[in-house]
Amino acid sequence: MLIHINPSTGVPIYCQIESQVKQAVAAGAFREGYALPSVRKLAAELRINPNTVARAYQELERSGVIRTVPGGGTFVADNVPGLLKSEKIRRLRPLVRQVAVEGTQLRLTSPEILGLVAEELEKLGGRR
Amino acid sequence: MNGLAISSDGLTKDYRKVRAVDDLSLGVPEGSVYGFLGRNGAGKTTTIKMLLGLTRPGTGSAQVLGLDILKGHLAILERTAYVSETKILFESMTTEELVRFNRGFFSRWSDEAASKYAALLEIPPRQRFGKLSRGNRTKVCLLLALAQKADLLILDEPTAGLDPVAVDEVLRILIEDHVSRGHAVFFSSHHLAEVERVADWVGILDHGRLLLEARLEDVRSQFRRITASGNGLPSKASPPVLAWSQSEQFWKYIVTRDSEQFATALREQGAAVVEVSPLNLQEIFLELVRKEAPCTSGSVGATHAGVV
Numbered sequence: 001m002l003i004h005i006n007p008s009t010g011v012p013i014y015c016q017i018e019s020q021v022k023q024a025v026a027a028g029a030f031r032e033g034y035a036l037p038s039v040r041k042l043a044a045e046l047r048i049n050p051n052t053v054a055r056a057y058q059e060l061e062r063s064g065v066i067r068t069v070p071g072g073g074t075f076v077a078d079n080v081p082g083l084l085k086s087e088k089i090r091r092l093r094p095l096v097r098q099v100a101v102e103g104t105q106l107r108l109t110s111p112e113i114l115g116l117v118a119e120e121l122e123k124l125g126g127r128r
Numbered sequence: 129m130n131g132l133a134i135s136s137d138g139l140t141k142d143y144r145k146v147r148a149v150d151d152l153s154l155g156v157p158e159g160s161v162y163g164f165l166g167r168n169g170a171g172k173t174t175t176i177k178m179l180l181g182l183t184r185p186g187t188g189s190a191q192v193l194g195l196d197i198l199k200g201h202l203a204i205l206e207r208t209a210y211v212s213e214t215k216i217l218f219e220s221m222t223t224e225e226l227v228r229f230n231r232g233f234f235s236r237w238s239d240e241a242a243s244k245y246a247a248l249l250e251i252p253p254r255q256r257f258g259k260l261s262r263g264n265r266t267k268v269c270l271l272l273a274l275a276q277k278a279d280l281l282i283l284d285e286p287t288a289g290l291d292p293v294a295v296d297e298v299l300r301i302l303i304e305d306h307v308s309r310g311h312a313v314f315f316s317s318h319h320l321a322e323v324e325r326v327a328d329w330v331g332i333l334d335h336g337r338l339l340l341e342a343r344l345e346d347v348r349s350q351f352r353r354i355t356a357s358g359n360g361l362p363s364k365a366s367p368p369v370l371a372w373s374q375s376e377q378f379w380k381y382i383v384t385r386d387s388e389q390f391a392t393a394l395r396e397q398g399a400a401v402v403e404v405s406p407l408n409l410q411e412i413f414l415e416l417v418r419k420e421a422p423c424t425s426g427s428v429g430a431t432h433a434g435v436v
Contacts, residue, residue: 010406044304049328
């Protein structure tokens with residue numbers, strides 16, 4: 001499993017797990033049907049409280065990224081349900097705003113900031 | 129038992145003229161890993177001893193696993209495994225002998241677990257306890273505690289003297305074999321990075337008083353340090369301000385929630401808000417207990433209401 005967490009940032013650990021799983025799914029590292037480790041196993045592996053892992057899995061299940069088969073494990077969902085475009089944009093906007101603000105404060109130009117975003121997209125695309 | 133593995137209400141203990149624990153009200157949820165933090169002499173060990181019935185509180189009350197600490201302390205000792213701060217056992221006994229000696233006291237003792245942990249922690253089986261290094265003594269104490277298969281672990285500095293690999297192994301064992309079964313761990317430690325990783329609740333004790341009790345996820349997502357410059361900014365540690373300090377025209381606040389609203393309010397008073405940033409446990413700990421920290425709310429109730 002390629003999840004790592006940093007306990008000393010201001011990001012809740014369950015969010016870190018959630019976003020890394022989403023990222024891995026988006027990048028094609030976790031394909032449909034991929035079996036995620038059990039809550040207990042991932043908690044032991046990361047040395048964190050099982051409740052934290054359970055919460056991350058709940059959030060992921062709620063957003064349709066994974067599905068839990070009672071007594072059978074947790075899997076990457078077959079088809080991550082299509083959100084409405086407007087909802088996708090609504091979710092992404094705050095992150096983009098942050099990139100824009102930070103980038104501007106660091107005195108990067110718009111093309112430089114856009115270039116960075118394009119590079120990151122490229123990296124994801126390369127793995128598909 | 130209200131979903132709490134440990135709860136206390138106004139627990140107070142004086143040693144002669146020194147107040148070791150002062151009006152302490154704790155709440156350790158079932159299944160949680162609760163990091164109990166404080167400087168040397170803050171009152172952590174005294175608290176732990178009161179919870180286990182090893183010393184009597186002056187005033188106040190507490191329940192451990194739903195049992196009153198005064199009336200039920202034998203039942204508490206039977207269901208709770210304890211690693212003491214001092215880690216003193218019979219010096220002349222070897223690890224194997226200590227295991228044989230201890231197993232008889234606990235009805236749920238597991239020989240299988242004992243040999244598993246002895247192997248995982250690489251404990252020398254035939255050396256006398258008195259001849260072991262500090263780290264290995266700690267490991268033997270942990271082994272004896274873990275093999276009890278207790279409902280609650282109360283560990284007073286359980287990783288003192290351990291090397292990083294051993295610490296990592298101990299954390300893994302605690303999570304895999306204890307917390308995953310829904311049982312709580314209440315432990316004191318000075319290793320804040322390790323607490324930050326494994327704990328989901330923290331309590332910070334200073335001079336016997338609980339300065340903060342909070343869920344670590346709330347600390348991560350809501351606690352913020354706000355730096356602002358201006359004149360005559362608020363200098364009161366009332367919620368959501370946990371602590372504040374001032375140097376020249378710069379004010380620094382630690383808020384437990386609503387950081388954006390607080391920053392907006394500062395701006396409305398003409399302040400320039402320089403930064404709103406998250407803090408790690410080490411920073412919060414230092415802000416709260418450092419001697420020169422001028423003001424802390426010390427208002428546990430307020431922290432409870434706001435954060436917990």
